[in-house]
Structure formats: structure tokens, C-alpha cells
Amino acid sequence: PTKPISSPVQQDLYIGQRVAVDSMGIVGTLKFLGEAEFKEGYWAGIQLDILGSGKNDGSVKGTSESQEQLDHLFGESIRQAPNEAVMKLHQLQLRVEVLEAENRLLKPDDSQPKTDTKIMELETEQMNLMTERDKTETHLVQEYQERVRSLNETIDELKRAGLESIELYESSVEMNRVDREALNASLADERRKVALLEAERAELHNAGREAIQTYEATIAEIKKERESLIQEQNAKREALEATIQKKENEHKRQIASLNRDISELEGLIESKVFKEADLEEALDKERKTIKKLQMELQDLK
Secondary structure, eight states, rough: OOOOOSOHHHTTTTTTOOEEEEETTTEEEEEEEESSSSSEEEEEEESSSTTSSSSSSSSSSEEEHHHHHHHHHHHHHHHHHTTTTHHHHHHHHHHHHHHHHHHHHHSSOOOOOOOOOHHHHHHHHHHHHHHHHHHHHHHHHHHHHHHHHHHHHHHHHHHOOOOOOOOOGGGGHHHHHHHHHHHHHHHHHHHHHHHHHHHHHHHHHHHHHHHHHHHHHHHHHHHHHHHHHHHHHHHHHHHHHHHHHHHHHHHHHHHHHHHHHHHHHHHHHHHHHHHHHHHHHHHHHHHHHHHHHHHHHHHHH
16 A cells, blocks of 8 residues: 655654654655655555455556556656655755855964965865865765665565555645645755855955955055165164264374374484483583683683
8 A cells, every 4th residue: 555745854763764644654664765766755665464355456547557557657766766855955955064164264364464374274174174075975966876776676576575565655745745846946945055055265365355455555665664664774874884983094193193103202202312412422521621621721820
């Protein structure tokens, strides 16, 4: 027998689960869950514990399907991965989480200006987040591939167990449509979030680049002012050194002139001393001569 259901993701159903339909008083094992070619929507196949206890004998509009026909109806649908939309939703949600993390890292920190090192750290963190996201998506794809493989394995069980009826599932079409619309709305919302976050990230990148450009311009201006100040200081130092050298040269000239004057004075003094000695010697001679003349004069008297 069959039972209309909403999305299997919402109902948390899985192959091999023991189920009961209280309204029909039947109990069995869930053998199939997914889409089929005969009708839109999600379908479930239940292997009854007591064969023949379902609503009908398994025929559809008076026609009983063979095991090969059942395999064709359900097998191809299973192999077409019925949960691609759900998988896409999970991928978009992961993309949102990655973008939110990136944007948190890209938001400016008022405590310190952004530098090239900071941008490199942000880019490294972004690459790590992208790598982690790729790993998560790969894991998600592997899980769905494993689920498809498990569903494919149920085909053989469906051949043995059979399905009594699928007519009761026609009422699930509307419920499935609602589920699909809700899923599409969720996908649209996640796409909108991704677009907003990507726009925010681009804005933050632009703001970061502008901050770096402003910072670099400020650094260039400071360097220019510093170079101008250094040149001015060098000019002052050179002028001061020239003044000092000029004064030193003048001082040397003055010292040399004083030394010459001292030498001349020493020469004059020495010459004067010599002259005084000559005069003294001449005076001594004159005194001796006068004394001799006086003695001669006395002798004459």
C-alpha cells in the first residue's frame, strides 16, 4: 500500500524504516522513497508484513505492473538524484556562511589601519574558508551519492517485495507542489543572501583598497616631508661646517700672524739685548779710557 507524504527531508523518513498507517491499520517496511515516472511528487513504497492487507492488489487502473515495469518506473527516478534542489540549498547555505565569515574578517578595525600584511592575512583566511567550504561541499556530494547508491540497491528488493498500489499517492501531488514552492523560495532567499553578501564583500574590499591607498599616500607624503627636512638639515649642517671651517682657518691665520709677531718681537728684544751689551761694553771701555786719562793727568801734575 501507499501513503501520501510531504517532502521526505521534512518527514525524516529513510529506507528500511518501520512504518505504520493507522488509518488503514497496516504495518510494513519502507522500501522506496523518491520520485517516479508515472506521476509528479514524492512517493513511498511499503512492503507489508501481511501481504494482501492493503487497499488493492497492486494494480493501477486495472493493470498490474510486472517487476521489470516497476523497476523501470522507480529505478530511473532513483538514479536521477531526486534531492538535487535540497543539495543546492545546502550548498547555498554553506556559501552564505563562508561569505559572512569573509565579510566579518574584511570589516575595518578602527584600532589600527589596514596594511599590506593585514590584507595578506585576510586573503589567507579567505582561502582557508574557501578550502573548508569545498571540503564540506565535497562531503555533502558524497553523502548524496551514497544515498543514491543505497536507493539503487533497493531496486532489487522492490523486485522481490512488490508494491500493492500507488493510487493513494495522488493526493500527495499538491503537498509536494507546496514543498517545492517552499524549497524554491528558500533557494531564492539564499541566492539573495549570497548576492547581498558578495556585494558587501566587494564593498569591503573596495573600502580596504581605498584605506590602503590613503595610508600609502600619507606614508608617501610623510617620506617626502622627511626627505625635505633631511635636505634642509643637511644644507644647514654644510653651512655650519663651512662657517666653522672658515673661522678655524681665520683662527689659524691669526695664530700664524701672532707667531710671526712674537718672532719679530723676540728678534727685536734679542737685538736690543745685544745692542745693550755692546753699549755696556763700549761704556766700560770709555770708563777705562777716562780713568786712564785721569791717571795720566795726575801724573802730569
